[in-house]
Amino acid sequence: MPALICCLISESVMLKSKKIETGVYAQQLELFQLFEPVNTIVVQSKFTFVDLFSGIGGFRIPLEELGGICLGYSEIDKEAIKIYQKNFIKDTNNHEIYLGDITNLNHLPFEIDVIVGGVPCQPWSIAGKLQGLEDPRGKLWLDVFRLVKNSQPKAFIFENVKGLAEPRNKASLEYIINHLTASGYVIKYQVINSYDFGLPQDRDRIFIVGIRNDLDNCWGYTFPQSLNKKIKLCDVIPGVQCSNYPKKKFPPEILYPDGKIPASRGRFQKIDELNDFFTFADIRNGHTTIHSWELIETSPKEKLICQTILRNRRKKVYGPKDGNPLKFEVLQPLIPSLKLEEVNSLVDKNILRLVEDKGYEFVNSKISSGINGISKIYLPHADAIGTLTATGTKDYVATISIECEKPEIYKQKFIQEIYLKNKYKLLTAQDYARLQGFPESFKIADNETTAKHQFGNAVSVPVVYHLAKALLKIII
Template sequence: MKTHENHQQLELFKAFKPISLTFCQTKFTFIDLFAGIGGFRIPLEQLGGKCLGYSEIDTEAIKVYQKNFISYCNSEEINLGDLTRITNLPDKIDLLVGGVPCQPWSIAGKLKGFEDPRGKLWFDVIRLVKNHQPKAFIFENVKGLTEPRNKVSFESIINQLEASGYWVTYAILNSYDFGLPQDRDRVFIIGINKIIENYANFSFPKPLANTPKLYQIIPGISQQKLNKKKFDPDILFEGKIPVSRGRFQKIDELNDFFMFSDIRDGHTTIHSWDLIRTTEREKKICQIILRNRRKKKYGDKDGNPLTLEILRELITNLQENELEKLIKKKILKTVKDQGYDFVNSKISSGINGVSKIFLPHSDVLATLTATGTRDYIATQSFTCQDHKIYKENFIQEIYFKKKYKPLSSRDYAKLQGFPDWFILADNENTAKKQLGNAVSVPVVYHLTKSLLKTIL
């Protein structure tokens, strides 16, 4: 059950419709940097903010932003254009906000940091803070910016912001903790101008008491009441609990999602040999390859092709034609001069275009990204709690019967906390990309609400 506060908050995000700010009292002003499609703007206006100007260079994002906001704004609002060319900002700015491009600090962006032109945008952000001295700022980025590999760069950013006259703090906030069923960690950097009395009294918002399940947010999926059974972890993991299990994977319950991968294993990992007719011998061969391909003695990669000679050492009486049969079934492939490996050797690609299928009662979906995911949601409940037949029943009842659906752009919007009135890009893929890049609306709402208590 939702708490009364959470229910009110969800209704607020559904019902809020932008109106001309001339008809309501302005409590503070803000500049929207890296505006995207308006993830920061929605909650700031809900809290009484007035936008004095916005900066964005992506043409398609600007179209969506202007369609949703600019038609009702007064003519004084400025399209600031390219951040690197901004020399002057309007006077008396209370808040400077923005989701600074995150790709330079993520694995997907090849971790180039300040060597990436997008990484250098931090220098322009710092320049604007220093020259225009807003009362405070909120900048958002990927969690990776705070990790050890980026320590020097992150400390440089913080030090330069502090040198501009600000008390600076930061925290990693997860969208799940603020009413969204999405596992999305992001770092939020807060700076308060030292001219503000009691600037150090600021504190980050506490997680909400309850959060909705997927079936409460995503339309078109049903859910029966499910009492989850508790297990001895040794039963689920055969005595060895994986160290990689995340916050939303309990060690004493069955997973709420199924992963489709030939290079990982687990009680809810589905392999290609589970989905097509294979003999027990063929399954055994695949499992032996799976267990050995990541061993360092066979190579430095996180998964190495194995030669016929190595496989014959591992598998009793292995015949080459047995591997050929698995190649014909498109389970194995040969890698020139290296050996045999799985066809489905990328977790992100999944199997047959499916990476994960989440169950309706799941607390979260994986992080939405601009590059898209191959994640699906089961459209009906799956209540099996017998660990011995859990995976097989899912394959028969959900996967083979195609009782699952891809995420739509509107689903993306709901998982990011965008209200129902928000107009998305016409192109589905463009809308998903924009929403994957966006900030989660309720997180910014509660964070800004806490900040305003200090700066106003």
């Protein structure tokens, strides 16, 4: 065996022994049941890997737990590199190579078993401009193709946003699959939700797995099945009350009396269930939407004015925008005996603002901004929080749970028992780490915003663990 690999194996064994002795880390593994029981972890190296677009190391953690040795990593974000090196590059004698910018790499300077990486996702993300392969970041796939073709690893795992798998990006996905196939690989891909692998986060990501077509059983890879482990938010976030309140079910016509069921209803927000979170927004409505006029003292007439603007602001008859200011002359026929001072009283309360020559609109007119710095408050017994993002969210978790039988008083109970009593906490960067499956011992950035950005960009650790575990059964 080459001396370099022997040395790396020795360092890996010492590192893993140290990890096993750390009680906090062992508890983290036990919580998610991601890995083998601690006393049966095999620390001998089984394979080598390269960490492309390495970020802060979401791929590396599970691969090392499976016995992998990282021979090199590539990243250009300076802040991410700092955190990566703080956690993984233990001394200056480390033989691991920093590969620099992938665009300057023609081939890897060593033979490798596995290449992994989270290729920049913005080109196919709803949060981006959806430019696909026309986006300079989308063109990084060309660098991936070159490295795979020239280095010929046994296998690879690449991750990207769910948008790459959606119909609008069908041509781009086919382009990627065809190029990787032409390089000599059997390709399989699947959209996987982090919730299915022990994390209370609704996070869909596409994973592309390739196995070199000259290997035995190269067609034998199958994506792992869901763990069927239902972890709730309170199981991961400390300092909040745990409860087993079931979701209440009601006929949709009770939850949506106007007959308009939001298009966003899905796996975690079924049309016949009360939400286990509350959204703060003046421009939307729903049985758990909190409006600013419900949080401060307002008269029945003022509430009627706000509801009227909410119902009519998106009607094309009042303008081409997806949310138009409404003039007093427009509101007057819609609200009996409306007086100008009644509308202006809502301006004084900072609920409405007058846009010159256009009319009145809500001050809190962006869902991302929420109200008073709050976008959503999740109840601690919620199944899953929304997808963590690099741009961050103004999401909070209630520190107590509430149960309510009647939808018409559910919102009011939340306002009285949780919001007005300040029974909620902001999600911290450390909470982000937990929601992504990073171990408690992981060293995060000192700046809270930077750390949240990095975890929002990261891959979910347990998902990679189970994908790679299934892959290793074939290539090792």
